[in-house]
Amino acid sequence: LADLLEENYQDASPDFVELAESYLFDKNDHKLEELVMQIYKYAMSNPWPEKWFASVKQMLKIETEEELEKSELVQGIIQYTKKMLAGFGDTLEQLLTDCACPPGPYMYVKALQSDLDLVNELEESETYDEIVQKLNALAFARLSGAKSDEVDVDLKETVKQKREVIKTGLKALKADFYDQTLSEHLKDIKLMAGKLLTLVELTEEFALRYQYDKKDKGLADFNDLEQMAISILLQQDEEGNMVPTEAADELAHQFEEIMIDEYQDSNLVQDTLLRSVSRERYGRPNIFMVGDVKQSIYRFRLARPELFTQKMNEYADASEQYQRVDLHKNFRSRGLVLDCVNQVFASIMKRDLGGIEYDDKAALYVGAQFPEEDVKTC
Numbered sequence: 001l002a003d004l005l006e007e008n009y010q011d012a013s014p015d016f017v018e019l020a021e022s023y024l025f026d027k028n029d030h031k032l033e034e035l036v037m038q039i040y041k042y043a044m045s046n047p048w049p050e051k052w053f054a055s056v057k058q059m060l061k062i063e064t065e066e067e068l069e070k071s072e073l074v075q076g077i078i079q080y081t082k083k084m085l086a087g088f089g090d091t092l093e094q095l096l097t098d099c100a101c102p103p104g105p106y107m108y109v110k111a112l113q114s115d116l117d118l119v120n121e122l123e124e125s126e127t128y129d130e131i132v133q134k135l136n137a138l139a140f141a142r143l144s145g146a147k148s149d150e151v152d153v154d155l156k157e158t159v160k161q162k163r164e165v166i167k168t169g170l171k172a173l174k175a176d177f178y179d180q181t182l183s184e185h186l187k188d189i190k191l192m193a194g195k196l197l198t199l200v201e202l203t204e205e206f207a208l209r210y211q212y213d214k215k216d217k218g219l220a221d222f223n224d225l226e227q228m229a230i231s232i233l234l235q236q237d238e239e240g241n242m243v244p245t246e247a248a249d250e251l252a253h254q255f256e257e258i259m260i261d262e263y264q265d266s267n268l269v270q271d272t273l274l275r276s277v278s279r280e281r282y283g284r285p286n287i288f289m290v291g292d293v294k295q296s297i298y299r300f301r302l303a304r305p306e307l308f309t310q311k312m313n314e315y316a317d318a319s320e321q322y323q324r325v326d327l328h329k330n331f332r333s334r335g336l337v338l339d340c341v342n343q344v345f346a347s348i349m350k351r352d353l354g355g356i357e358y359d360d361k362a363a364l365y366v367g368a369q370f371p372e373e374d375v376k377t378c
Contacts, residue, residue: 015198103152107144114141233276251277263291329367
């Protein structure tokens with residue numbers, strides 16, 4: 001990488017000079033090197049890094065708003081937004097039910113219904129700019145200040161807190177993804193395209209040189225082992241689709257079952273490898289996955305917990321071909337601990353935070369027998 005940067009300094013192309021002289025790298029090359037390595041590691045966590053590099057470069061060459069609207073990036077943001085909105089809607093519907101039933105805070109029903117209407121209207125949006133427009137016009141109704149002795153004070157406070165979480169989530173959506181129109185984003189892309197394209201191409205060149213040097217020395221790292229395995233098990237057909245090879249078919253017939261632990265910490269490469277040697281393509285899925293998205297701690301190592309969440313949502317809990325088995329019981333902790341954990345998680349863990357809705361199915365229940373003892377609470 002140092003050699004590559006030195007060559008680029010000597011060539012002094014305008015785009016590279018502009019990148020190197022930007023405020024991000026004003027003191028030395030360390031930050032530039034770190035950024036190249038981060039992009040490289042992310043690329044290598046994809047089954048086909050070359051395709052990933054090509055898609056990023058294509059993104060940076062977008063010329064029109066229509067192209068930007070249809071891009072994988074913008075469509076991904078819209079899909080993510082709608083998942084979050086669906087979670088907000090579910091929470092609001094539950095809050096409305098809680099408020100309508102005694103001793104719930106019935107005086108909050110009108111404001112909560114207004115919130116639900118706003119969320120549903122946002123979820124029905126079809127374009128990026130439509131979401132921008134609606135988020136900019138977002139106005140929340142005031143909660144009623146009416147008081148009643150018939151209302152449970154703790155429940156009233158819980159409803160207020162959960163509503164604040166939703167309001168904060170909607171504001172965060174706007175700040176993170178919808179602070180500008182597509183036209184404004186396109187101007188920024190065009191303004192930054194030269195430097196960003198140079199950065200991506202620099203990373204791609206580093207990947208090629210690094211690969212060449214390893215081969216020249218007869219070396220391979222862990223990423224190489226994954227990529228070489230993929231090249232053996234999958235190949236591109238005439239239509240550009242990746243299909244299993246004879247080697248993959250042979251292994252698929254060899255393995256009766258494939259069992260994966262800590263599935264929430266898998267990445268796309270690992271998932272691709274394991275599926276290539278499964279019998280799923282023959283209509284006989286034989287992969288058994290165990291995981292807990294609440295325990296996902298390896299995003300910094302490019303794990304993709306959404307792989308787990310997607311299957312958790314799609315798989316049936318009945319006797320179907322693809323089954324989901326919920327493991328509710330906890331054998332490590334006493335009921336006092338689990339009650340506390342469930343109460344905290346139910347308040348803060350939603351689809352947009354933690355990847356799941358912490359309901360009765362996600363809650364933990366005592367599975368072990370503990371000797372009785374005096375427990376002091378405070």
